[in-house]
Amino acid sequence: MKKLINFLLFLGVTAVAAQNSLSGKITDTNNQPLIGVEIYSEQLHKGTISNNDGTYTLQNIPNGEVTITFTFLGFKNVSKRFTFNQNSITFNLELEESVFKIDEVIISTPFNKLQSENVMKVERLSAKAIQKTGATTLSEGITNIAGVSQISTGASIGKPVIRGLSGNRVLVYTQGIRLENQQFGGEHGLGINDAGIQGIEVIKGPASLLYGSDALGGVLYIQPEKFAPENTTKVNVNQRYFSNTLGTNASVGLKSSLKNWQFLARGTYAQHADYKTPSYRVTNTRFKEKDLKLGVGFHEKNFSSELRYNFNNSKLGLTEGIGEQTKETHFETPYQDINNHIISLHNHVFFKNSKLDIDLGYTINNRKEFEEHHDHEAGETEEEHEEHEEGEAALNMKLKTFSYNTKYHLPKFGKFEVLLGAQGLHQTNTNFGEELLIPNATVNDFGVFTTANYDLNDYTSLQAGIRYDNRAITTERHEIVHEDEIHVFEAIDKSFNSFTASFGFKTKLFKILTTRVNIANGFRAPNLAELTSNGVHHGTNRFEMGNNNLVNEKNLQFDLSIDYNSEHFELFANGFYNKLSNYIYLSPTGEIEDEAPVYTYLQEDAKLYGGEFGFHLHPHPLDWLHLQSSFETVIGKQSNGNYLPLIPANALKNTLRTEFSNNKWLHQGYASVSLHSFFKQDNVSEFETSTPAYNLVNLGVGGDIQISKYTFTTSLAINNLFDKKYINHLSRLKSDNIMNAGRNIVIGIEFTL
Template sequence: MKTLINLLLFVSLTAIQAQNTIEGTLLENNTNNPIAFANIYLPQLEKGTTTDESGHFVLQNLPSGNYKIVFSFIGFESHSKTIQIPISKPLEIALNPSAIEMDAVILSTPFHKLQRENVMKVEYEKVSDLKAIGAITLSDGIDNIAGVESITTGLSIGKPVIRGLSSNRVLVYAQGVRLENQQFGAEHGLGLNDAGIESIEVIKGPASLLYGSDALGGVLYLNPEKFAPINESAADVTGNYYSNTLGYSTNAGYKASGDKFKYLFRGSITGHSDYETPNYRVTNTRFKEQDFKAGLGYQSTQFKTEFRYNVNHSKLGIPEEVTDQSTDKNPLLPYQDITNHIFSSKSTMFFDKSSLEINLGYTYNNRKEFEDEHDHDDYEEHEEHEEHEEAALNMKLKTFNYDMKYHLPVYGKFETIFGVQGMNQVNGNYGEEILIPNAVTNDFGVLGTSHIHFESIDVQLGFRYDYRHISIENEFSKNYNSFNGAAGIKADVFKYITTRFNVSTGFRAPNLSELASDGVHHGTNRYEIGNPDLVNEQNIQLDLALEHNSDHFEFFINGFYNYVFDYIYLAPNGQIIDTAPVYNYLQDNARLYGGEIGFHLHPHPLDWLHFESSFETVTGKQDNGDYLPLIPANSLLNTVRVEYENKWLNSGFGFITLRSTFKQGHVSYFETSTPSYNLLSAGIGGTVSVFNNDLILSISGTNLTNKNYINHLSRLKQDGIYNMGRNISVGVTYQL
């Protein structure tokens, strides 16, 4: 009790420390002209403002300590610096003009730096930009990020693949907490809607130092939309139409912030018919989805917190063969009925020169699968009464996780963080079929990492220890542990050239499916047999990146070599059970290597014109010489993009893109090769003023030549079913 009282007194004393204010002026370098309406943001405090017409800004009610402040505006190079609050005099910052896009603050790494300041290379994309170029779903959009693909089952189900690794080897974070929704299965999608997601960050390579098990291959980090600025409110309505599926997605949101409290909410509805190829519609690729997101925040001088909630309900058809030709949007049997709840709490306490972050999350995933033997018409008539009883597979996964990080006071050139993370997960079965058994999983991890900044060199070091205990009901218990580390260096070699070199290790404990499966997995038509003797997958990856950045030209080349010890894979054993081929889980060492190369040309004085090109490749092989399955084919992406402004159109754009996917002939022994193909896309858009509010319009087309093709990562490939044909997307957003 005495300790609790002392802690409360300490928090009370820090809360009444003097409130601080910073102010300053933002100017254009060389001319000293003020920059109006530029963004000023402190990422650690999640607090910002904009400059007035004279380039002046004020930020109030700030805690004492060392914090990074970021200045950004379109047409200028983003600038960041660390300031010590309280500050003795007004800031005067000069920005350099730049034709290249603004640099973003990266939140998936612990020090929240601009991308060019990070030791680790992180890919960043705005969801609005991905939608503008024709992305239909979130998993469809991530295919446009370098080094990232998706394993798909039609349009509705997609799983991220980062440099050849997927499923439990790629960790997904949403609302600042790890997403757990039975992602072990190839036919289990993200269970997320893009409405209310602002941007996507991708860490390509082992991120176990930051996130523990399951981040062996990388992290897909989804940033939710920000709250409204202080004492402001905003609302918007968005509608999208897709010609190929006769589909729609609509969402509406509202947010408002006062001096201390802030809130937001957003709801969306989506529906798609079976997608169409040049020859037929693919039966039962139809789906319907409802999504709701809400957030509540509070911020004072020494403390900030936010609570977010997301519920997503979807009914997803599971395609098997091309039969019924229909534009109905109600799935046929078999189909999945999935409800996913995400509760998250994110809080920070600011002390004199340090801070403590506490992130808590709870995910409740209910996955139901309905099979062919049930009468579909009968189901529609008695949906509410019969649904639970008719579900052949009914799994409930409940996950609580916590993440606490203490940011030590900045010591000279050192920024240091220590933290603990953990998870409790319970899997339960309530249907007549059991794909994976009832089980409880507990994780605990400790980590420490430092960023050391010199004049032209940055170094990042870290270590971590993890322990996982899995208890499978009426069967066995297993313990797993692992030490991991990372070291990296970023150096500015010449004026415009930066190089990054990282060495990192990762691990993944076997999942329940790999340990204890014993039955037919209808989504894949396999009889899978688990292996309780599986050990940790452990890997080490080397990354080398070279970048040239100048006002009108960017060039990058990224190379990686990833060696995975005890890689877990499925292999057929030649037996047949219940008409399904039997697959066993085995282990062998594996290696993956490849990278990305590209450039972005913005010729002077044609400030409205962009040429972009990128090539990506990955090869995956086991030590025995066999190629790994589900490795993306090499691809080349070429884009010509224009940007324009006039009196009636703001942020106007147009683009033409040609994606060339090469033949994938390096396949595992139970795969077949996939031919090459080319896809042409184009689009235009911009913002107009309607009743003094912004109306954002876009129209884009994908696969404009209506090409018949099959992606190597399509799970419908084995049945010879083509991917989607020509699609025209029309998007409208009205901001209030």
């Protein structure tokens, strides 16, 4: 790996000098200069902003074809490709107003096009939009996207669900690499803090062609925050308070960019007490989180590189029911202490008409679980006490993953684009505690793929691709004695292979209806937990038994998306049908072991179908008014007619939002009221119970307050305004009849120096 990095740096330093630049002036339709327009290249990870007279200059651009995006709030985004060959280009731009909807560049798809140009429909939610909702965690925040839900265990632990599929079927990418943090476990969250991210993109459907195994159900692509514009330095402070959990979330970030170098650093600390229902607090659902994000970018001639590091420590209480009512934040047992290190290195080498991307990643996940309470001994300090506890973790697993992803963009031939790629990972899991959930193991992945895009005209595009993958899993044999019983983890040595393919078509019908049709198949190799588990998972209150006879899950999904967009009205309809072979699921055996019900992994063919439908009205001339509505539904069934477990209830979400501003001291002001209606869920599996319908009312207000030369971004969100008693169908605490959170008032303030 070190030699490869040195070679890439050598390429950058020795590349032929290229003094390319892009400059010009940006105005509105009235020929008035626009100040603060962001000019940015996702390929280069660099950008600048327009000056007081609307002029801009972006320097040190490599030779070849580079896509530049022009973004300004309240105006339509413009994405344009420029071809540089040791020259300077002047490009003046007139931006059109668009207070209705912003067309954004999508990074998770192969050719990084604007959403309107993509063959595959991808949903995107910005970090600011997530924080405005008052969500406690990132996983909770993305549930505002139609078709996305979460399986939750209290306020701190959430697992994303995309159209009824969850767990390892939803692949998470952060910093451009796979997130590998023992995500098979339902008893811990994403392990990603929403501070220091730019936004999140959601692919709903099999994306195995681009991402390999585990992308069978969809992909969450988390974008890290951008570096500062060239030759600027910024300090950002963010503080939020949560009334329900008496929680705080504080974040401080520093960004600075020079001509060739860019730097950023952000530290975040969050602390929450037990969450409160309308009737009681749920004991030991408290949690704490520490998060550090660092980044360095370098650009020289025909080479760019970006190194990022993220450390996240999460301490999560695991509730065992309603007990002592307290507002304390110290942890009772059982609880988890999880450390996650993510290191990513992204390199782009630009040739005359093509480009090579090489992404390297290394993650270390250390998961510890404490089952007995440790009191302070006489004379013992807090630090010594914590070290004493850490040394006695009953469960202690360390997962190390090295991943690589290479993509070669062939020279563009007319309107035909081709991408070749190879991906893989090497992963080891090692146990250090007396208890085991999964054995010591080694996993090796390798995949190769190609995909192509062809634009027939300005309205019609085709995209297709094929991929081959291999996953090899080997484990050690273990015998664990627990309460006079022996739990045996048998050694396995297995290999899983699969071909995947996709085809997509986008066109405009009658020049007003954007229609997308996508057919794709995906696969997922069984994970270590499904193959080898033999013990109690405290976060889910189950004794899980693996099945080493499991085979690949495979699916074939058909998607149809229709969008109508005018200046003041948007209408969308997304339908899907997903056929799954050898669907893996947990089923109760009726036995009890270690005082927990025993579940085992089985396979059965299944199908899921449904969709998302909605509209967004922005009536003229009431430019300050927005009415949004969406309905989402999914039905999941096994081939024997039984319903699949953990399928979200149908939901109807309506939001009325107003926008306002004052030229003197208030900008981008907003106020909103939303009604989220969740229907009764009767389509339940054999070991689930139905869930009653309920309605939640949420309020939001905020805006940018100008004081002197400083801008303070403020927000106030009140979720579950009427303190409604309810239990979400996807709550893991539902079986214990424990309610979800009651009213939560979230106050936030952010400013940049």
